[in-house]
Amino acid sequence: MSDQSAPIRLLLADDQALVRGALAALLSLEPDLTVVAEVGRGDEVVPTALRCTPDVALLDVEMPGLDGIAAAAALRVALPTCRVLVVTTFGRPGYLRRAMEAGANGFVVKDTPARQLADAVRRVHAGLRVVDPTLAAETLATGASPLTERETDVLRAARGGGAVADLARVLHLSEGTVRNHLSAAIGKTGARNRAAAVRIAEQNGWLLGE
Amino acid sequence: MSDQSAPIRLLLADDQALVRGALAALLSLEPDLTVVAEVGRGDEVVPTALRCTPDVALLDVEMPGLDGIAAAAALRVALPTCRVLVVTTFGRPGYLRRAMEAGANGFVVKDTPARQLADAVRRVHAGLRVVDPTLAAETLATGASPLTERETDVLRAARGGGAVADLARVLHLSEGTVRNHLSAAIGKTGARNRAAAVRIAEQNGWLLGE
DNA sequence: CCCGGCCCCTGACAAATGTCATGGCGGGAA
C-alpha cells in the first residue's frame, strides 16, 4: 500500500528490550513502515521524538520514568503532528479511558494477532481511531473511577502492604483519616478488604500515575 | 553460521499473540533459524511439539493452561531431543531455579537486547546452558523457597484478598490452622503483613503452579 | 526406636483493621 509515497516513520517505546526489538523486526517487514527510534523509558519519548520526528509513536503503558499515558499527553503538546498508538499488556478498562483522554489515537492490547498491528499503525497514521471493540464495551460498562483523589492515593500507597501507620507517615495524614479513606475505597470497590480493594482498583486501571 | 546445514527449527510459546508474532519475525530474520510452530497456551506445547518436532522451544513462564516451567518438564519427557529456552518477563529468582530443575537448557529475561536472543537459541541448540549472570547470582543469594507446601497454598489462596474464613473454606482447613500457616509464612518472608508476605513470595517466584 | 519436621487443630490474647458518628474547613454549584 502506497509504496510510492514516503514510508511511515515509527517510534517504539517499551521497557522490555526483547519485545521492543521484536516489534521493530515485525514492523520492518512492512515496506511502508520504518522504525526510526526505540526507547525503553517513558521520559525518553518526547526528547527522542523531537529529534527523530516520527509519524506514529507506539507506546507501552507500563514503563519506568513515565507511564505511557503520561508520555502520550506530553507528546501530544510537544509534537502535535505525531499520532499515538498505545500498545499494552493489560486490557484495563481505565487504561483505555485515560489513554483517550490523554489524546491517544489508538489502543491495542498485546494479545491481538500480530498481523493486525501494521494495519492499526496505518489506520492511526491516516487519522482514524483504533480501539479494541471488546475493551471499549467493557470500558463503557465499568465507567470512570469512583474513587476520590485521596482515596486513590491511599490505595496506591497501600499496594506495598504497609500498615496504616506507615501510610499515614508517607502521606502526611492522620491514621484515622487514612482509615476513613480506606474504608470509603473498600465500600466503593465493593471489596471487603483493603487488599481486595487494591486488587480491584488495579485491575480496573484506577491506580495509574506512579 | 552453518548456512549449509539444515536450519534450527523453533517452537514459540507466549500467551500474548503480538509478542509471539513479533518474536517470530525477529528470529525469522536469521537465515539459520525457522519458526515451525506458535502456541498461546502452556498445555498446547507438548501436543504441538510432537507434531512439529522442533529443535528448540522458547517458552514464556506466564501462560494459561500450564505455566512454562511445567510445560518445560512435560516437554522434557515427551520429546527429549528438543532443547528448552525459557523466555520470561520477570526475573524472579525462583523462576530460574524451578526452570533449571525442570530441565530447561536456558533462561532469558525479556529485557535483554533483542540481538542476543538468536545467539541464545544457537547456544542452547549446541547443548550449552544459557543463563543471565545477574539473575543467577541473585538466585544463589535468595535461595530456595523457605515455605512449606501448605504455607505456599495458603499464601496463594490469600492473593485474592479474601478473609481467613474464606481461605479456610476453600482449603478445607480450620481458621486457626490458616492463621498459623499465615503467621509462619509472614515470619519466614520477613514481612509484617499478610499482604506484604504475598508480595514478597510472589516476587521471589515462590508461588508458581496455579 | 526416638527425634524432628510437617501437618492439623484448639484456645486465648494483643494489635491492627474496618466502621460509624461527628465536626471543622474550603470551594464550587444552585
Next chain:
DNA sequence: TTCCCGCCATGACATTTGTCAGGGGCCGGG
C-alpha cells in the same frame, strides 16, 4: 449566600488479624 461535597481529623467500637502456647498424628532418618 447557602448548601453540598470532598478533605482532614477525632474518638469509640466491633471485627479481623497475627502471635503464642499448647496438643495430637504422620512420616523418614539417625
